[in-house]
Amino acid sequence: EYPPEKDILGEKPRIGVFSCRCYPTMDGIVDIDTLIDKSSQFPHVVHTADIGYGCFPDGLQQIKDAIQEHNLNRVVVAACSHRTHESLFQKTVREAGLNSYLMEMVNIRGFAAWVHAHQPEKATRNGLELIRVGVGRAAELEPIYKDSIPPHQRALVLGGGVSGMTAALSIADSGFDVVLVEREEYLGGNLHKVHYLVEGENPNKLLRDLVNRIIAHEHITVMTRTELLEHDGHVGAYHAVLRHRDGTQSDISHGVTIVATGGQESRVDHYMLGEHPSVITQLELEDKLAFHIGDVTDLKQVVMIQCVKPKEETYEYCSRICCISTIKNAIRLKTINPNCQVTVLYKDIITYGFREQYYTEARDRGVIFARYDDTHTPVVNSDNGQIIVSMHEQMLDRELILTPDLLVLSTSIQPSQGTKELAKLLKVPISNEGFFLEAHIKMRPMDFMEEGIFICGIAHYPKFIEESISQASATAGRAITILSKKPFHFGGTVAVVDPNKCVGCLTCMRTCPFEIPRVTDEFTGVGELGGAAYIEPTLCHGCGTCTAECPANAIQLLNYKDNQIMVPDFPILGSWVEL
Ligand code: SF4
Ligand code: SF4
Incomplete structure (x- = not known):
């Protein structure tokens, strides 16, 4: 008090x-x-x-x-x-x-x-x-008084993978209601495709634990086969329309939204993937190593190619988790079938965190790492059904010809299908790589610029399971800071339009990076003009862009009004005090 x-x-x-x-x-x-x-x-x-x-x-x-x-x-x-x-x-x-x-x-x-x-x-x-x-x-300076609303104490979590489930549980364990929306039939996302970790843990156990806790939780409502159709409102008071696969719809009111829609292994149409039965992806190899060991016990030679990305993916980025997936599968393959020659063709092996030891272990087990560069990418052909991989080995500076029984491609991790459309719906940005873009990489890594919408997991960028869990827990913490506010205050340093000066030129609508101002006929502009701009204080970020651009000087940013910046008695420049 x-x-x-x-x-x-x-x-x-x-x-x-x-x-x-x-x-x-x-x-x-x-x-x-x-x-x-x-x-x-x-x-x-x-x-x-x-x-x-x-x-x-x-x-x-x-x-x-x-x-x-x-x-x-x-x-x-x-x-x-x-x-x-x-x-x-x-x-x-x-x-x-x-x-x-x-x-x-x-x-x-x-x-x-x-x-x-x-x-x-x-x-x-x-x-x-x-x-x-x-x-x-x-x-x-003048006093500024904020308005307040009682926030809807419910979170909407989009995506039922490890990140979405972790965030939902953290929020629900704090006593707030959560609606967990999953597009697919089952919760779990990519965890369904990961059957073992290089460190030895069993991700299926994690999946079972999370799903069981989610289903049993009194504060969590799960909606599978459901997608977001509409999303509007502002922090503390959002409204969403959800579309279920059976054609029905439901409405929810919520205070925060968490985006945890994950990512996916990309499919490429080169290196004969989809053409030749012995060309597969790392996830497909993992499935064989986990459930169809007979498929790998007689293999004599396996080649893995790293950094494979679809041709339309023009932006260079590291998918982070592929190298360690390759090393994990190579070690497993060598454990099951020690006589199999495993060759990894790579541009750059990056074993994030403390995983370097597994690279060393793979080498100790006889896995061969051969380096290529962008000017000499591997070439894959087939001769009478036999795959032939040729590449220029950088260290040896000579051509290498390999004839594997199985060619495994480490394809890039892409954002989930529909990410662009979802970003448009939520009015949040995506990065050059196509993932959701946080407000600030260091200061606000779980937030979007739009207050009340948060992000976690691979939807943000490719991550390991433990990183996704950490970020999801942190994201839940950020969401709880809003849900727990009773009441929720807004306003402060925000832009305010004086309709009596507004000429309805739409400049503020065009220049606001967050698309907040709107010209509405609820207000009368200068000279009895029908329509003037209005800026919703719950949405305004107080960046001041519209204030500077308005040609009629009709917008003032509270706490940074003209008279508070251009102080006549205190010229800001050119009048240094003597020491
Ligand atoms: S820029 Fe200024 S004058 Fe133009 S619509 Fe916005 S508030 Fe009105
Ligand atoms: S101050 Fe910034 S965020 Fe607010 S309405 Fe103006 S341009 Fe948009």
Whole structure:
């Protein structure tokens, strides 16, 4: 529970400047004492303080105490990254009774200390300038009030493979309802095709455990032979129409959506796959090694070709799991049939994680690895039913002719069929490789830019089983942060249209990267024009693109209004303070 908010309307700015030291990332490069001393001379600043390690409890308490003691109505924190620490300092000022948007953060670590790491004077001067601009902005800050809704405390999980099932179970175990949608007849996805792992574990046991737990779970509703038909709404309040294979439909309301639609082994139409009965894929070999051992016990020679991709797949990427699948099957084949000569033709063997030992084991068992490059890819022919593989071996610099009984292709992993259509339906992006694209590879690897829609498993990129499980668990955690909010707040730094200025030119609709603005006749534009733009605050990401592009200056980004950026008394450029 926060204390009641102080009404600052009509008050003159009383600004407190708090500088973090964060030795040695800032202090030692930037002269913090000078910053504190000089900041006290800026207009409206009534208090300055050194808060040591600002994000530690002592530093935060110092800010709260100073707000009370000096009756501050604006705060500037000179510290580190907004992305990592802004919410903490916003919460701190709110706990002291100020609206959280009355805090301005200045990143002197990133923009002063680090950019002038070996120029302390310049770092200090730059830091002071950043604080000066921050103080100017702080004087113009206004309280912003967020709206709230009670979120639908239900998750929609698309895809019933290992990732989807793991995410569904994690959410359901936390007490929230889950609708788990699977296109096929059975849950399990690719786990049905993986029969053993190179590490020795049995994935079928994992499959059975997951499916049994899903079926028995009171919070999970499973819909197989079902696909997503429509999806709209916003975080906390989505609505989906699901189409079942029998032609019926059902509607669900949910707060979050998780995309776990997986991927698939690609099919190629070269290297005689589909033409010659002795040319198969790694998954087909795995099936033989698991269930039809008689098919492999008499083989004299097997050739495996790595990095095989469909001709239409023009974008180069590594499918990550193929090398280890090949090594796994080669070891198994050598275990069953030690006299069989196994040759792996590769461009680059990559055994991700700690799997290098299995490559060594395969070599110890006599598996031969021969390297080709893109200019000399293997050539496959057939002579009277005998497969002939020829290639230029890079290390030996000579032609190699092989006559295998069985040719096994390691084909690339592709996104599931229908990924593009699903991305369009959910309005989320896909990568150059065709997989779903996360919001940020390091900071938000489970999120889409659209809040409330998350991703996990091979739908994101080819992954090993344990990686899919880890990501699915993390994704469930992200989803639970929304489902558990009662109520769910939205708004804050979002764009707002003044319909009285809007000329209905559609520029904002064209420029918004998230396709949020719409021109609607629910509003009247400038000069009684029928129709004006509207931006749904629950959907807006606050990127500011439309604000900058609107020719009528009809859009303002809250917390970054024109008067908060172009502060007349604090020209942002060209008026350096003297040290
Ligand atoms: S760009 Fe500006 S003027 Fe044009 S429709 Fe959008 S809000 Fe209206
Ligand atoms: S601020 Fe960004 S996300 Fe929001 S409506 Fe404008 S362009 Fe779209």
